[in-house]
């Protein structure tokens with residue numbers, strides 16, 4: 001296994017069968033070594049820095065029915081909310097004062113926010129905070145819509161591919177097209193966004209072979225960001241009795257992604273912090289270099305319930321910010337409050 005890890009570290013690639021061998025055969029000692037190599041790689045490009053992004057969950061209305069997700073259209077128990085433009089701007093103001101220079105607007109696929117409304121929101125934020133980056137995470141849209149948001153000033157777009165296995169994808173996304181989701185990612189890249197793909201770990205019926213497909217897809221797409229988190233069941237979904245993904249598997253995959261895409265911006269996710277009180281620290285130790293604290297108004301926090309037990313639903317933005325800073329410091333990393341663009345976009349590498 002060490003030989004495979006060294007090869008991956010040097011070449012930033014492995015064949016599919018080698019990745020599978022690694023995933024199947026890795027033991028505790030190898031895992032320590034893998035994470036060490038991932039950490040060494042992130043240090044080479046980003047030092048000890050951890051970038052912060054302020055997350056604004058602006059709507060939990062959704063027209064889709066992703067089987068694992070607590071805010072799916074069919075969940076009649078979900079209490080729905082939408083933030084107004086003014087509320088979104090207030091979140092940005094709070095965030096700006098706390099030092100954030102990236103705002104991530106995430107939501108369900110909510111037709112209420114027409115392209116015109118989104119363009120207005122993006123323009124207003126950019127107008128008030130020209131030194132900040134805007135990241136969108138609104139799901140699948142047409143090429144034209146993505147282009148309008150980009151021209152209005154959006155810089156980045158997060159759209160996890162969720163799983164790169166077509167069969168598994170279509171099983172857990174009834175009525176949705178795997179090809180369309182993948183096409184969206186290529187479209188976003190072509191338009192010029194810094195693009196984030198990613199997947200969940202520990203979904204029902206997910207196998208090592210599926211993870212190899214995820215890793216291969218990421219290597220081909222070469223996204224600037226990769227979001228990886230454990231699947232966590234939600235009580236109102238068909239997966240309510242399923243097991244959550246593990247910290248171990250999630251951190252192994254984070255480390256592998258760091259080695260496959262050495263300069264990638266890799267968040268240590270809230271879901272990872274939900275299944276383990278120091279999950280996000282463990283993510284940083286496996287090569288992650290981004291954390292996305294919550295900036296949403298406290299009274300809507302618990303309504304953006306993608307899964308059960310989500311952390312930080314009761315904390316004010318300032319508390320989240322301080323808590324994260326302490327955690328980052330304690331884990332031996334340093335906070336970086338700059339925009340934190342991908343190196344390709346900040347002029348550091350080609």
Ligand code: SAH
Nearest residue numbers: 068069107108138139160230231232306307
């Ligand atoms: N509508 C947007 C945002 C989705 S929510 C979109 O389609 O991209 C952001 C991410 O949360 C999803 O991409 C998914 O990977 C994750 N997520 C949703 N439900 C989850 C669950 N039960 N456990 C863990 N992660 C979940």
